[in-house]
Amino acid sequence: MALISPSRRLRRTPFSDGVEAAGVKAYTVYNHMLLPTVFRSVEEDYHHLKQAVQVWDVACERQVELRGPDAGRLVQLLTPRDLRPMLPGQCYYVPIVDETGGMLNDPVAVKLAEDRWWISIADSDLLYWIKGLAYGYRLDVLVDEPDVSPLAVQGPRADDLMAAVFGDAVRDIRFFRFAHLDFQGHDVVVARSGYSKQGGFEIYVEGSDLGMPLWNALMEAGKTMDVHAGCPNLIERIESGLLSYGNDMTDDNTPHECGLGKFCNTQTAIGCIGRDALLRVAKEGPVKQIRAIAIDGPPVPLWDRWWPLLAGTTPVGRVSSAAWSPDFGTNVAIGMVRMTHWDDGTELTVQAPDGLRHATVKETFWN
Numbered sequence: 001m002a003l004i005s006p007s008r009r010l011r012r013t014p015f016s017d018g019v020e021a022a023g024v025k026a027y028t029v030y031n032h033m034l035l036p037t038v039f040r041s042v043e044e045d046y047h048h049l050k051q052a053v054q055v056w057d058v059a060c061e062r063q064v065e066l067r068g069p070d071a072g073r074l075v076q077l078l079t080p081r082d083l084r085p086m087l088p089g090q091c092y093y094v095p096i097v098d099e100t101g102g103m104l105n106d107p108v109a110v111k112l113a114e115d116r117w118w119i120s121i122a123d124s125d126l127l128y129w130i131k132g133l134a135y136g137y138r139l140d141v142l143v144d145e146p147d148v149s150p151l152a153v154q155g156p157r158a159d160d161l162m163a164a165v166f167g168d169a170v171r172d173i174r175f176f177r178f179a180h181l182d183f184q185g186h187d188v189v190v191a192r193s194g195y196s197k198q199g200g201f202e203i204y205v206e207g208s209d210l211g212m213p214l215w216n217a218l219m220e221a222g223k224t225m226d227v228h229a230g231c232p233n234l235i236e237r238i239e240s241g242l243l244s245y246g247n248d249m250t251d252d253n254t255p256h257e258c259g260l261g262k263f264c265n266t267q268t269a270i271g272c273i274g275r276d277a278l279l280r281v282a283k284e285g286p287v288k289q290i291r292a293i294a295i296d297g298p299p300v301p302l303w304d305r306w307w308p309l310l311a312g313t314t315p316v317g318r319v320s321s322a323a324w325s326p327d328f329g330t331n332v333a334i335g336m337v338r339m340t341h342w343d344d345g346t347e348l349t350v351q352a353p354d355g356l357r358h359a360t361v362k363e364t365f366w367n
């Protein structure tokens with residue numbers, strides 16, 4: 001592929017100078033912003049992520065901030081997850097659905113206060129849907145995209161690196177909870193979360209000027225811990241079953257098709273815009289669903305489209321993400337598979353760009 005031309009529309013991040021100094025080799029575009037995808041190589045980055053600690057520029061996980069007395073009501077309009085048990089200081093992974101029950105995004109909701117929320121979005125322009133709802137429902141709430149950029153610290157040594165910069169208080173933060181901590185006299189939100197299953201944190205940096213000082217402090221403190229710049233890793237996230245909106249699912253899919261039923265309480269999520277549609281389809285249950293898939297043969301090539309899944313010559317699904325896993329000695333993949341063929345161990349054929357391959361549906365992901 002040719003290079004992508006830089007422009008003001010393809011937004012840099014507060015950490016881009018650090019990312020470039022660390023030798024970034026490739027980017028993707030996410031929420032109209034640069035997202036690094038490779039530093040040394042996808043495989044080297046993968047091994048390092050599982051052994052040490054990495055600092056990730058995930059500023060492209062933009063925040064939609066809701067502020068005002070109707071903020072809580074507005075968030076519940078968006079999602080079939082029941083938000084009543086959620087307290088300030090908690091994060092929830094929330095499927096967002098439209099009036100047909102189709103997935104519009106799969107963000108992390110951060111409840112800062114009863115009347116102040118961040119919706120940390122995946123790659124779709126959710127801001128406009130939320131602004132439209134706030135206006136249409138005449139809600140008393142401000143909706144905007146603040147100057148807040150997440151920086152992730154991921155890997156088995158993440159606790160030690162974070163403690164070196166923020167103090168031992170970070171060790172007490174529980175999974176999907178956050179604390180307000182001090183960095184150089186600035187209050188930052190630090191959550192135990194992130195787009196890997198290696199453990200770690202996300203720091204929500206308020207104010208672009210704080211970006212490079214924080215990046216540099218983490219790199220400096222991590223010198224003895226083999227810290228390196230990293231990024232969400234294709235191999236690790238497929239092994240871990242972390243979904244990628246726009247790749248593994250779109251607005252054509254319900255949360256149940258995506259295996260996100262465990263994050264839905266459609267019966268009690270009163271107010272959710274997609275509730276009636278989801279209750280209707282829930283009666284039947286999904287007829288296709290996301291599955292882990294092992295693909296035989298040598299390392300698969302990079303993909304930028306669906307690969308058909310066949311039973312004999314009959315199409316029964318499609319693979320949306322795939323990569324060679326060094327640790328599992330097979331290609332790992334995520335795909336959408338029809339009910340008739342989604343059972344564990346079902347043997348299928350995948351039509352990869354370099355030819356037909358044998359594939360096996362898995363009950364669970366690898367991690």
Ligand code: THG
Nearest residue numbers: 061093106107108120121122150194195202242243
């Ligand atoms: N962190 C933050 N914002 C984000 C992402 C993130 N926005 C974009 C994208 N990632 C949204 N998608 C996901 C997908 C999975 C998870 C988080 C965001 C995730 N899932 C865990 C799982 O499925 O096992 C845990 C979910 C839970 O138990 O609640 O972490 O990464 N800020």
